[in-house]
Amino acid sequence: MYLPDFEYYAPDSIAEACQLLSQFGAKAKVLAGGTDMVVKMKNELLAPEVVVSVKNLEQLKKIEYVAGKGVCVGALCTHNDLVKSDVLKERYPSVANAARQMANNQVRNRGTVGGNISNAVPSADLPPIFIALNATAKLVGTKGERTVAMEDLFTGPGKTVMAQDELIAEVFIPDQKMTGSNYIKFGLRKSGALAVVGVAVAVQVENGVIKDARVALGAVAATPVRAKKTEEFLKGKNATDDVLAEAGVIASGECKPISDIRASAEYRTDLVRIFTKRALRKAVDEGHV
Amino acid sequence: MKQDYSYVGKSVDRNDSYGKTTGHAQYTADLKFPGMLYGKLIRSTIAHGRIKSIDTSEAEKLNGVKAIITAKDVPSMKWGLSPARFDENIFCIDKVRYHGDKIGAVCAVDEETVYKALKLIKVEYEELPAVFTWQDAAKEGAPQIFEEYPGNLNTEIHHHFGDVDAALKDAYYVRTDKFQGQRTYHAFIENHASAAYWDGDRAFLYSSCQSVHYVQYHLCRVLGMKMGNLTVRQTNVGAGFGGKLDPTGLDFAAVILSKITGQPVKMWYDHAETFLNGRGRHPMTMELTTGVDKNGKILAHKFDCVLEGGAYTGLGIASSYYAGSLLGVLYLIDNYKFDCRRYVTNLPPCGAQRGHGQPQPRFAFEHHIDLVGEAIGVDPIDMRLINARKGNSITTAGYEVKSYNLVGANKMARDASGWTEKRGKMGVGRGIGVGNGGFVTGAGFCQYRTDYPHSVGMVKIFDDGTRAYVYSNAVDIGQGSDTVLMQMAAEAMGYPYERCQMVTGDTDLSTLDFGAYASRQTLMAGWAVKRAGAEVKKKVLAKACEMLKASGRIKEGFGYLDGPLTPEDLDCVEGIVFVKQEPAVKLTFEEVARKYFVDHGVLLGRGWYHPGKLGGNHKGAAVGTSPAYSSATQVAEVQVDMETGQIECVDTWDVHDSGTIINPKLFHGQVHGAFYMGVGETIWEEVKFDKKTGKLLNGNFAEYRLPTALDMPPVESLTLDDSYEPNGPYGLKEVGEGATTPTMGAVANAIYDAMGVSMTELPITYEKVWRALRDKKASGK
């Protein structure tokens, strides 16, 4: 339980950070809140020779609404920044609510949005709700910037499309026609438990009819996944309990969970059914995005 | 029996609250000595095998490494906690018996070097097949873990009182149920730590333990030292719950390494290592058969229990006896058969954990008796009322029970919880359940054989009377024993509690106590310091009498006095000595004590306690016999999500028959903490191992899930006003462990009431509930 030796940099600009990442290549790792990385380093699962802390990149710590476009969440915002954000409370309470269900207060004070996404574990709580809200990530590297849809970012457990010299700078949630969204996390106790299943949904409901829906599932496949058949099924249907229950059944057929120390694949599959139904019900009824 | 006391019965502030809440409190791992080295244990990386070679040469070359020791460098005498089963060595000699077993120790100039050195040590093994369940251990031809335990059978108990078979034959209804418990872990926050140094031929050891005396005794026995040459000391202890009663490899290694290096050595476990040190709750496989008459009166009970013991015995023999010995205290059972086996396996050893061997059998029995009652149409609380023991009685096994109000506890819990309106009436998904429990208030015997008193106390008044030092090596592991002992000593002396100070945690300076286990300290150390306080008071009153007479303030034959003034005419309360008939005639304790010091030297009071000969003559009677027994009833209300299986414990009531409550705030704290542990073990907690390698899988608090504050229900903790125990000082008896024993049964019964499926396997996880509900649906019932 001690940290390996490493060189430490705390650059003042994104460009400098990318430069360092490019210079040291695979030897280097970005450090944000450290709630994933320091734990792994102490447990000897990770031993970067160079640590590039992004803590000085103040411009990445803001949550703002860009008029007519959408909400921009800086990658260095902590989970508690999301919980407390007035912008999110007003526009996307489901995101603030997802953040509130994470970890415990101490970890929420340190853990960041960028870290949660980059770490790319299937059980991470923020990716599903970002996917359901059609969010994108802005990646910055030495060769410039690019924008990637959140749902295209993950390629496997711990893997993303990000290049070695790239940072996540921000997450962008576009203005949308969705009328409601919701994320339900199911963990094995009320706090400090990773998701056994996480279900995020966004729906556009008009006069009781579902015009559009996006459903994203966490902790039930190698990456967060969209339940596209479920979405297709929902379009044009009345938001009745029977329809939403049926959607749950379809979603449970779209996940590929594994059995691990926390839960069996069977249990996770059925939980997807239950929570898809419940998350849809809430998103339809509560009617705010 | 109720009296007006100054301190007894008052929620005075704990003596350690300032230090602990501000972070000033020191724990063993905080200690620093000049030239101190840091050390850790070398642990086995396989579950079972012969050690072929240990190569430490690379590690020794590492800059900063000061010493590396293995079995060849230390005495080979075996130790343990049950004299009949000493089977543990300081370091493994020929074989390792579990993944994590102790192979040796390293010390170096700093923490980092120790970890680096550990990685350079190469141990070569000849791997042997291993067994991780008692079922595998008991199989014909199973690998033998110890030569001493053929068939891996570590102990066997057969208790038979009355004629069970005949009584079952006559019963109106007979039922058998099977239950399975799990391995749990104490989860104290402060991991084990030890620090040692030598001065000439004298060793000094700081140990985060539950008994300085037992650590001193066992170390001296194995190391061949006189007890006067090893001082065991303590700082604050961050809890124990039974897991710090056995000496650890750290205690032995720190003493030996500091001798070899001539420098102080501090050693510690991280959380995963504390899991590996083990000594937590045994998983038990239990089969219960009960025969009742048509009112629910128990005619006979048969209890078959198998304990999965892990690699060493530790306190496991006592755990085995406790599994069966206290049932007959709770309930009147004339015909009782208890058969028990404990097997060794290739996992960390199991031992004592709050409630010792009793909580899982309590869970099994409390659920089983509900199923019996249901079958014959008797309400759960009525089942318990019909069978509950009453005070001033003798159990079938011969234990004497003085105060005992389980009947009152059940009635109070029933009324407080709204039982009658709720039970079976709250609809699907919501349920209420009851469980009973209780515990010994101290064991009747020392853990090793000795004729020593169990507790010795002393009070020394400072020269000018401005402070009272209360001596006892009772261990405050966070339960607040220092506070209640000072309350009792202050009461007995008539001296202000606020001016008392504990002298404890030091085998040189303070006085013998066997330590924190078997819920013994408040009663046993309580008697010792109460008696010490009383002796001080006696001396103070005598001196005050002399002073008053000399002062001329009292005239013989004056008013209320028909003879000369005697000490009996005086009393002392809260630091004021006064004439009982005329309280205005008074002296301060301080001036009297000062005068005593001038005339005679130190003002001392001494006290001691030995429980004497207690009831029970059968083999194993020693585990279960006690000067006093608590009893308790808990009611729990739960909500079960009938789709996901998620359980929420929403409300609880506890009535503890605990005699006089010395400090209500600390008492309720014990009840809350006990319920917390119990509900955690019911729903969430389980230590897991890889089924093929025996490697610990969840040695951390992310995957060993204790409930969080959000999972914890409110607890209404109630007491019985007329509870008074004649065998306890001020009429007290235990609360620490007893309050954890009804919980699993109460919660499991509430879950059954909510979901209608009997859950017989701990922990009752959300997934198990989900599965049970799914299976029930599939079977169409």
Ligand SMILES: Cc1cc2nc3c(=O)[nH]c(=O)nc-3n(C[C@H](O)[C@H](O)[C@H](O)COP(=O)(O)OP(=O)(O)OC[C@H]3O[C@@H](n4cnc5c(N)ncnc54)[C@H](O)[C@@H]3O)c2cc1C
């Ligand atoms: C006790 C505990 C409980 C937890 N509970 C939860 C939970 O309930 N739900 C949950 O989802 N997670 C949980 N976590 C995991 C963790 O807290 C979150 O994933 C957190 O968001 C990680 O953020 P961080 O800033 O601490 O990341 P770090 O540990 O600093 O980094 C994590 C990874 O992301 C990379 N990285 C960080 N920032 C960037 C960036 N801007 N660009 C590119 N790469 C970057 C790092 O190189 C590293 O590989 C828990 C952790 C702990 C210790």
